Amino acid sequence: MTDLHRQLALLYEVQQLDVKAIGIHRHTQSVPQEIKKLETELADFGQRVEAKKIEIQESEKKQRSISGELELLTEQRNKLTMQMRSVKTNKEYEALDKEIEFLDQKEMELEDTILELLERVDQLNEELKEATVELERQQTEQLNRKKEYAAERTELTKNMRSMGQQRKEICQHLDHKILSQYENWVKRRQDTFVAPMRDGACGHCQMKLPPQLAGEIPKTQEILRCPVCRRVLFFISCD
Numbered sequence: 479m480t481d482l483h484r485q486l487a488l489l490y491e492v493q494q495l496d497v498k499a500i501g502i503h504r505h506t507q508s509v510p511q512e513i514k515k516l517e518t519e520l521a522d523f524g525q526r527v528e529a530k531k532i533e534i535q536e537s538e539k540k541q542r543s544i545s546g547e548l549e550l551l552t553e554q555r556n557k558l559t560m561q562m563r564s565v566k567t568n569k570e571y572e573a574l575d576k577e578i579e580f581l582d583q584k585e586m587e588l589e590d591t592i593l594e595l596l597e598r599v600d601q602l603n604e605e606l607k608e609a610t611v612e613l614e615r616q617q618t619e620q621l622n623r624k625k626e627y628a629a630e631r632t633e634l635t636k637n638m639r640s641m642g643q644q645r646k647e648i649c650q651h652l653d654h655k656i657l658s659q660y661e662n663w664v665k666r667r668q669d670t671f672v673a674p675m676r677d678g679a680c681g682h683c684q685m686k687l688p689p690q691l692a693g694e695i696p697k698t699q700e701i702l703r704c705p706v707c708r709r710v711l712f713f714i715s716c717d
């Protein structure tokens with residue numbers, strides 16, 4: 479006759495393997511999501527860098543167009559200055575003077591705008607330099623994370639395979655009835671089924687068992703459960 483406690487101890491080994499396999503499965507599923515999230519962040523960051531490049535180009539274009547306007551103003555002013563030489567009346571002179579004054583004012587405003595644009599471009603270039611370095615750093619990090627994950631996955635797949643083999647071997651020594659009881663419980667509850675009794679306490683929830691139950695467990699060949707967490711308890715003596 480097969481000893482129930484020996485059977486439950488084997489089942490406990492199967493359960494440990496299953497818990498580990500579920501953990502690995504969860505982990506291998508969560509990493510791609512993490513990588514995907516990082517990828518989205520990286521793409522956003524790349525877009526911000528591109529936006530900066532575009533702003534620089536536009537500022538430089540605007541600056542060129544204002545420089546063109548300034549050249550036209552200078553030409554206009556030169557013309558007016560020439561005209562001034564040949565004016566006959568005070569009235570004509572004053573009118574020209576006013577026009578020149580207006581052009582001077584306009585020129586000053588445009589020069590201010592150019593200065594502002596130059597400063598903005600300088601600042602943007604500085605920001606772009608920093609952002610590019612950061613982007614490259616993040617891209618390298620992302621690439622390393624992917625490589626790490628691929629290596630980890632290979633290792634975990636290997637572990638899973640050997641764990642599967644181990645499980646198969648243990649199950650050959652297991653009573654089918656107990657095994658299917660375990661599998662049904664796990665399917666229904668998504669939780670563990672069996673726990674060892676240690677120092678008179680449940681090895682799952684750590685609750686101290688009533689002395690009568692604790693005394694009965696090592697002797698019985700019947701399935702007894704922890705009154706608190708409902709785990710099936712077994713006892714294997716250490717000697």
Ligand SMILES: [Zn+2]
Nearest residue numbers: 680683704707
């Ligand atoms: Zn318990």
